[in-house]
Amino acid sequence: MLEETLVLFRNIRTSRYDGTLDSYRKAGGYQSLPKALAMQPEEVIALVKEAGLRGRGGAGFPTGLKWSFMAKNTGKPSYLVCNADESEPGTCKDRELMLKDPHLFLEGMMIGCYALGCHHGYIYVRGEYFPAIKSLNKAIDDCYREGILGPKLLGGDYALDLTVHTGAGAYICGEESALLDSLEGKRGHPRVKPPFPAVAGFNSCPTSVNNVETLTNVTAILEMGADAYKSLGSPNNAGTHLVSLSGHVNRPGVYEVAMGVGLRDIIQELGGGVRGGKQLKGVIPGGSSSPVLRADEIDIAYDFDSVGKAGSMMGSSAIMVFDEDTDVVKLLHRISRFYNHESCGQCTPCREGTHWARQLLRDFLQNNGSERKLNRLQRVGRNMGGTTLCALGDAASMPIVSFLKKFPDDFRQYYATAS
Amino acid sequence: MEVFYIDDQPVPFEKGEKILSAALRAGLEIPHFCYHPALSVVATCRMCLVDVTDLGNGRPAPKLMTSCSTDAMPNMRVSTQNDKVQEGRELVMEYLLVNHPLDCPICDQSGECTLQDHSYAHGTGHSEMEYNKRVYGWRDIGTFVQLERNRCIHCSRCDRFTREITGTDEFGMFNRGHELTLDTFSDRAMTNHFQGNMADICPVGAITEKEFRFKRRAWKLRKVPSVCTGCSTGCNITIEHDRNEVLRLKPRENQDVNQWWMCDEGRLTYQQMNEREQRLAKPMGRVKGKLLQVTWQQLYDAVADRLEALKPNREQVVALVDTDSTLEEMFLLRRLLQEVFSSDQVFYPQQDWTQPESEFFIETLITTDKAPNQAGARLLGLKGSQEHDVISAMKSAKLLLVLGNPFINEQPLLDLAGTTELMVHIASRQSEWTDRADAIFPGQNHAEKEGSFLNKQEHWQRFWPALRPSRHVRPEWQILSELLHMGTATPVQQTPQFSQIFQQMTSIEHNLFGNLALEKLGESGISLANLRQQSDTLAQTA
Numbered sequence: 001m002l003e004e005t006l007v008l009f010r011n012i013r014t015s016r017y018d019g020t021l022d023s024y025r026k027a028g029g030y031q032s033l034p035k036a037l038a039m040q041p042e043e044v045i046a047l048v049k050e051a052g053l054r055g056r057g058g059a060g061f062p063t064g065l066k067w068s069f070m071a072k073n074t075g076k077p078s079y080l081v082c083n084a085d086e087s088e089p090g091t092c093k094d095r096e097l098m099l100k101d102p103h104l105f106l107e108g109m110m111i112g113c114y115a116l117g118c119h120h121g122y123i124y125v126r127g128e129y130f131p132a133i134k135s136l137n138k139a140i141d142d143c144y145r146e147g148i149l150g151p152k153l154l155g156g157d158y159a160l161d162l163t164v165h166t167g168a169g170a171y172i173c174g175e176e177s178a179l180l181d182s183l184e185g186k187r188g189h190p191r192v193k194p195p196f197p198a199v200a201g202f203n204s205c206p207t208s209v210n211n212v213e214t215l216t217n218v219t220a221i222l223e224m225g226a227d228a229y230k231s232l233g234s235p236n237n238a239g240t241h242l243v244s245l246s247g248h249v250n251r252p253g254v255y256e257v258a259m260g261v262g263l264r265d266i267i268q269e270l271g272g273g274v275r276g277g278k279q280l281k282g283v284i285p286g287g288s289s290s291p292v293l294r295a296d297e298i299d300i301a302y303d304f305d306s307v308g309k310a311g312s313m314m315g316s317s318a319i320m321v322f323d324e325d326t327d328v329v330k331l332l333h334r335i336s337r338f339y340n341h342e343s344c345g346q347c348t349p350c351r352e353g354t355h356w357a358r359q360l361l362r363d364f365l366q367n368n369g370s371e372r373k374l375n376r377l378q379r380v381g382r383n384m385g386g387t388t389l390c391a392l393g394d395a396a397s398m399p400i401v402s403f404l405k406k407f408p409d410d411f412r413q414y415y416a417t418a419s
Numbered sequence: 420m421e422v423f424y425i426d427d428q429p430v431p432f433e434k435g436e437k438i439l440s441a442a443l444r445a446g447l448e449i450p451h452f453c454y455h456p457a458l459s460v461v462a463t464c465r466m467c468l469v470d471v472t473d474l475g476n477g478r479p480a481p482k483l484m485t486s487c488s489t490d491a492m493p494n495m496r497v498s499t500q501n502d503k504v505q506e507g508r509e510l511v512m513e514y515l516l517v518n519h520p521l522d523c524p525i526c527d528q529s530g531e532c533t534l535q536d537h538s539y540a541h542g543t544g545h546s547e548m549e550y551n552k553r554v555y556g557w558r559d560i561g562t563f564v565q566l567e568r569n570r571c572i573h574c575s576r577c578d579r580f581t582r583e584i585t586g587t588d589e590f591g592m593f594n595r596g597h598e599l600t601l602d603t604f605s606d607r608a609m610t611n612h613f614q615g616n617m618a619d620i621c622p623v624g625a626i627t628e629k630e631f632r633f634k635r636r637a638w639k640l641r642k643v644p645s646v647c648t649g650c651s652t653g654c655n656i657t658i659e660h661d662r663n664e665v666l667r668l669k670p671r672e673n674q675d676v677n678q679w680w681m682c683d684e685g686r687l688t689y690q691q692m693n694e695r696e697q698r699l700a701k702p703m704g705r706v707k708g709k710l711l712q713v714t715w716q717q718l719y720d721a722v723a724d725r726l727e728a729l730k731p732n733r734e735q736v737v738a739l740v741d742t743d744s745t746l747e748e749m750f751l752l753r754r755l756l757q758e759v760f761s762s763d764q765v766f767y768p769q770q771d772w773t774q775p776e777s778e779f780f781i782e783t784l785i786t787t788d789k790a791p792n793q794a795g796a797r798l799l800g801l802k803g804s805q806e807h808d809v810i811s812a813m814k815s816a817k818l819l820l821v822l823g824n825p826f827i828n829e830q831p832l833l834d835l836a837g838t839t840e841l842m843v844h845i846a847s848r849q850s851e852w853t854d855r856a857d858a859i860f861p862g863q864n865h866a867e868k869e870g871s872f873l874n875k876q877e878h879w880q881r882f883w884p885a886l887r888p889s890r891h892v893r894p895e896w897q898i899l900s901e902l903l904h905m906g907t908a909t910p911v912q913q914t915p916q917f918s919q920i921f922q923q924m925t926s927i928e929h930n931l932f933g934n935l936a937l938e939k940l941g942e943s944g945i946s947l948a949n950l951r952q953q954s955d956t957l958a959q960t961a
């Protein structure tokens with residue numbers, strides 16, 4: 001029987017834990033930060049590298065490596081920006097952390113700031129997360145009042161300020177360079193890379209953009225040490241991760257599991273199987289942008305590499321399950337509508353392609369589909385992939401291409417019945 | 420300089436330079452829309468895709484790269500022609516045309532439209548789009564440019580122009596995704612003085628000049644390089660004309676003077692070039708108190724007769740010259756007074772002017788000196804009205820020569836003109852002087868004649884004739900040189916050539932102009948400081 005491995009959720013799963021500074025301290029909080037402050041910043045980065053922590057925002061890029069790319073001795077301040085603009089459909093893990101255990105996350109953020117020599121960290125929160133914003137702000141206020149944050153971090157001689165900045169509800173602002181533009185007060189448009197944020201990010205200063213869960217993991221790494229942390233996951237995929245399980249399962253929710261447990265086990269055992277005893281039709285394994293997997297393809301380990309090998313991606317660990325009754329054309333239309341609405345409009349293929357794909361899918365739903373349109377949809381979808389500045393083009397392309405590949409008959413059914 | 424290879428052709432590049440800019444400098448073409456050398460790189464149109472077959476380390480790039488944002492590397496190999504690239508371009512072209520109205524027959528940009536050109540060169544010629552095209556509401560964004568949002572391909576050049584070049588930021592992109600569109604901030608009219616440039620940098624017909632709207636198809640226009648006469652900056656321009664009418668002025672790139680830009684005020688000076696009502700069209704002489712049309716020969720003879728009768732001494736001759744006269748005209752006028760009357764009383768309206776300073780280069784283009792050649796007058800040693808007393812010189816004048824229309828706001832001078840014995844007016848346009856003149860020599864306007872100006876930074880620039888002048892008028896330099904021949908009683912050759920006059924000027928004033936031949940003064944002109952340096956080095960080596 002698959003059970004949760006509690007590292008990040010250990011406080012949240014404790015009864016009567018309310019996420020305040022007091023209860024966090026009682027649960028052993030703010031013990032990792034002094035450990036970090038006793039080390040050299042480079043040592044903290046080395047430790048994170050050693051632990052093999054990979055970014056939980058979607059790309060799975062090694063965090064320690066990212067931090068070591070930060071430009072040094074530029075004479076400019078460096079920044080740590082936390083990407084809390086959790087907006088990939090299906091993902092809701094960061095909200096749990098920010099809402100229910102903000103100090104665990106803030107401690108990780110403080111350690112990260114120290115490791116990067118940054119004296120002002122920003123938390124860019126998705127605008128719709130009102131309760132999470134409130135909880136974060138309260139936690140930060142408490143930290144200032146208790147002297148944890150401010151000119152003397154934990155009473156030491158390191159000055160650190162944290163600022164919560166709320167977005168205005170744009171998916172594209174979850175893309176790191178668009179997020180930085182938005183944070184600077186501009187339109188959130190992805191930037192040309194290079195230069196990467198590690199060289200010229202926020203206000204053209206060296207910046208690291210990290211996900212909430214990634215930073216929270218840093219607290220755990222400092223607490224348990226690199227080896228113990230690494231032993232939790234599968235090779236090259238260290239630690240635990242938060243899985244946002246949604247769709248047609250009996251018990252949807254956010255679960256913390258070790259990397260590399262079986263995908264089917266997560267659905268069957270943690271999620272309690274498909275709702276209403278129906279047959280499983282497919283799974284979107286990593287947020288709406290990841291290629292879909294059919295029911296017969298999910299006997300894989302759930303970590304970055306295994307899901308990648310299966311032709312999809314783990315992304316932000318958002319599993320969306322749909323049963324045999326699901327109309328995948330409607331599902332894909334909904335997903336396409338989302339990307340059409342959220343495309344920033346800069347790049348030609350994405351701006352025009354997302355809208356075109358949506359129109360084609362609407363045609364299918366209105367029984368105007370045809371073989372010709374199916375081929376066209378495939379072409380429009382494929383052509384958005386890899387041709388744009390940021391990953392939104394790919395994100396819009398992957399579901400279309402994979403749905404057409406995995407469920408072609410569902411599309412044919414539409415125009416077969418029509419004619 | 421290191422090299423990389425585009426389609427096996429070596430291309431030199433500077434460190435940090437992008438593939439596209441190096442290619443353009445080497446004269447190679449890579450189709451692009453959003454890239455502009457003056458603006459930041461956004462890499463969003465995706466048209467400039469190239470296939471990097473070797474990154475310089477033996478490995479190919481994983482996918483097509485946008486050449487505007489990819490650094491050139493030593494020994495990099497780039498293909499701009501292979502099937503992969505063609506396919507990528509076809510795709511971008513198809514997507515760009517999905518919502519473009521294709522209203523080329525009624526679009527002013529047609530014929531000079533990058534989208535049209537690239538569509539012919541790189542498009543497939545057909546589209547699978549079968550839905551209604553996107554339609555935006557109509558917006559009037561001010562007096563100078565016309566916004567036609569449906570034609571927009573969202574390259575964001577105009578947006579970046581107002582942000583990065585003028586710094587006014589009153590115009591930009593609104594909404595997002597396929598509803599992304601252009602508008603002014605909170606529906607107000609545009610405020611910057613350089614809106615015409617937005618029409619220039621717009622690769623399609625989304626922003627066009629209102630002045631030029633529906634006047635002429637772009638391919639009908641003939642283009643002649645020239646210099647703007649709007650102020651002392653002397654922006655390099657192209658006079659675009661058809662059927663002997665100037666239709667518009669466009670800036671011509673010159674990094675030493677105006678970079679890529681010119682102001683809207685300068686663009687409007689085309690109207691003066693087409694001016695007909697105020698034009699001095701025919702030679703006239705005052706006969707019994709009335710101005711009558713005469714022939715050129717009659718006019719010269721009459722002036723010669725009067726001079727014979729007057730025999731003015733050096734104090735009795737005054738010439739007034741406007742600062743929009745060319746260097747050659749000023750030179751000839753000065754020579755005329757010197758050689759015929761031994762006088763040096765050539766006055767020009769001297770103006771105090773200020774050079775605006777701004778962190779935005781374009782703001783420094785408009786100076787308060789609205790004449791294009793004050794620096795020339797000063798350099799040729801003519802007398803500035805602020806340093807010399809024009810009025811007292813005029814009081815003793817018997818012969819008054821007025822070139823152009825200077826001092827027309829100075830009533831005392833105009834009044835004194837009535838007291839002179841003989842007043843000769845050489846100009847292309849009527850003014851207060853015309854009513855007081857005894858002999859009127861009709862000249863040619865800026866678009867009809869040749870000449871050169873010195874701008875505020877003593878950058879020496881020449882311009883070429885664009886329009887065909889009426890057969891009754893002659894260029895001022897010709898009139899002056901004919902007067903000079905008449906006065907010095909040297910035989911008149913057949914019609915003098917401009918290049919000869921120019922050569923005379925540079926050889927007589929070789930210490931100023933370094934004996935430069937006309938052909939050497941190219942389209943982008945030459946800075947006098949550079950010229951002096953060159954002649955100094957020449958003298959040293961000699």
